[in-house]
Amino acid sequence: MxxxxxxxALAANEPALEVGAGTGKATFDFARCGVPVTCVEPDVRMARVLGRRCxxxxxxxxxxxxxxxxxWRPRRRYGLLYCAQAWHWVDPAVRWDRARCALVPGGAIALFWNHWFLQCGELADRLTAAHARHGVEVPPDTLLDPRPRPARRGPEARQWRDMTAAGFVEPDHRLYLSAHERSPSALIDLVNSYGGYRALPAGPRERVLxxxxxLVAEHGGRAQVKVVTSLFLGRTPPTAAG
Structure with a gap:
């Protein structure tokens, strides 16, 4: 990004640190631009996929x-730490201290999430009704959650408050809008990526998916989705010792 x-503002060949790299969707955006990336990923299976792709x-x-x-103990400090869709999984009791320790003075932190929404209200209603038929509640903060996302913006957002309380400076919150088209299988892949769905019992989850x-196939085989990307930026103070 x-x-x-x-x-x-990384110097030439200055590496970045990615927390919770998963299978590398964000990794590739940086690596393809010539930024060396150290990826910290706790899931062995995802790390293997990431290794094959890289x-x-x-x-x-x-x-x-x-x-x-x-x-994890870094062997060096980084000019940038970024995390895509995973910061909320890191223990809040230690994540900000660990981030400061991994960054150079003045180093940047970038945390971002994608919030997906169906463009067609009729399709959203039909998919929501399918959940009810199978006795499954729509997990919060997922594609069909009707609540506004992100719920708070700028200084009102929890990420902003936590970041500044932890001593990060120059906070910024930016939003980006984009639109995509998804096939039935691609939409189910997206839904399956949510932790709320992975936590459901296997039987009801498979039936509702x-x-x-x-239903998406009946709808013409394509689902139009809108994406709001929420990006929080900050940096350690220039004289911070970590």
Whole structure:
């Protein structure tokens, strides 16, 4: 993401640190731009997928470390720490201290989330009704959650308040809008990526996902979705010792 790179103003070949890299959706955006990335990913299976995908990148600019960020010890400090869709999984009791310790004085932190919404209200209603038929509540903060997301913005947002309370300066909150089209299988892949769905019992989850795919197919085989990307930026004080 160009705005993150501009905010961080990394020197040539200065590496960035990614927390919770998963299978590398955000990793590739940085690595393809020539930024060396150290990825900390606690899930061994995801790290293996990430490693296979990164092997396709020229230059070997991605280093993968399988570890929990809460206990991982960096061998150096970084000019940028970023986290896509995963910061809320890191223990709030230690995550900000760990971030400060991993960053150089004046180093940037970038935390971002995608919030997905169905453009068609009729399709959203049909998919929501499918949940009710299978005795499944729509998990919060997911595609069909009717509540506004992000719920708070700027200084009113929890991420902003937590960041500044932890000593980060120059806070900023930026929103980006985009639109996508999803096939039935692609929409189910998106739904499956939510922790709230993965936590459901396997039987009801599979039944509701199968019906959702069927309903999207009936709808013309495509679901139009809107994405609001919420980006929080900050940095350690220039004289911080960590």
């Amino acid at each position: 160009q705005d993150v790179r501009d905010f961080a 092997a396709q990148l020229p230059g070997g600019g991605v280093t993968i470390e399988v570890a929990d960020f809460e206990t 199968n019906e959702m795919a069927h």
